Amino acid sequence: MADHAITLAEWRRAATGRLARDNAADNAEAEVRWLVEHVLGLTTTQLILAEPNTLAAGDHERLEAVLARRLSGVPLAQIIGRADFGPLELRVTPDVLIPRADTEVLVETVLAAFGAERDRDVIDLGTGSGAIALMLAEARPAWQITATDRSPAALAVARDNAAALGLGHVTFIESDWFASLGDQRFDVVVANPPYIDAEDAHLAALTHEPRQALVAADHGLADLAAIAAAAPRHLRPGGGLFVEHGHDQGEPVRALLVAAGFSSVATRPDHAGRDRVTGGLLNRGHE
Structure with missing residues (x-):
């Protein structure tokens, strides 16, 4: 035989x-x-x-x-070319991070902080596959969502996902964080930036995903610090910043937000009980 x-x-x-x-x-x-x-x-x-x-x-x-x-x-999602994220099925390629359940907590935190009673302008920095922006757009059809990424290849994937899901109220812009946004202001800034230390042993299991979307300088805090420092210039008074970070970064990220002028700063755990999402509201008198 x-x-x-x-x-x-x-x-x-x-x-x-x-x-x-x-x-x-x-x-x-x-x-x-x-x-x-x-x-x-x-x-x-x-x-x-x-x-x-x-x-x-x-x-x-x-x-x-x-x-x-x-x-x-090779991750299963890259082999089959798709991954589930909340209620969404997304196309993924080696140009983007594979959406993870931990990041759903970031979306849930934003939805809990800002209800559906009025329109919001929201920006998702470093959108990758579009997971965060598209889950927010699915949950809040009246919100105006802007999604940025410095990678044209990642933006192409995100645009394809938006088209496949029929979420036409998402705008995609090639930008390194806020660099291409001029003086635009938003009600909410949300980001899942690189936050892994270059020496972290966990990187050995992530060799099939884009390193630039994973690793940041200063023990993984450099991009989180840059976003926290720049966000007030792009938020309306009373607006919110919400970021995903490593399980051991809750305390330093809270300090970054407080130093940038945010109040009501708090950290929310992921589904395993580890620090994962920190957010705060911009003081209304802040300029």
Whole structure:
């Protein structure tokens, strides 16, 4: 019997075992299902119906190729080209960070701080795939959302995601933080900037994502400090700044916001209980 003459069900079982063993993947079974659906173009129902069928040689080779990529450490989202973020399904490429559940807390914090009772002008700095801007736009259709990124490739991904989701009230601008915005002011500034120290051991597991979106100088605080210092010039009185940061950066980020003139500064934990999002309101007398 040729080595490819196995059923789809048999291949799935073997692949799940390899992924669980070699990558210690907690959700290996689900990952293999997503890989199969992606490679063979099947819905979940179609996959179940196809499981007793013997794999064609070409399909077997393609499945082995993507499994090898996953086993080598390529993130699943990059292989299948998409990732879930809150209620959204987003296209992702190696040019953008893969949206993570921790960042949903940033969006939830902004939505809790500013209700839907009136329009808001919001800017998302360093939008990447557009995850933050688009989740805000989905939740608050009346808000005017601006999203910036210094990477044209990342902006192309974000624009594609906005078009696919039908979220036409998001404006995309190529800008290094506030650099291209002149004297524009907003009600809310939100950002998930690079905040990982260049010496952080966790970077070894993130080699397939853009380093410039991950690493910042000054032990990961340089971009957070730059945004906090510049934000008051681009916020209306009473406006808010909300940023994501590392689990051990809550105290220094709170200090950055207080020094920049923000009040009611507070840190919110992520779903694992670790410091993750800090925000504050601009004092109404601040200029």
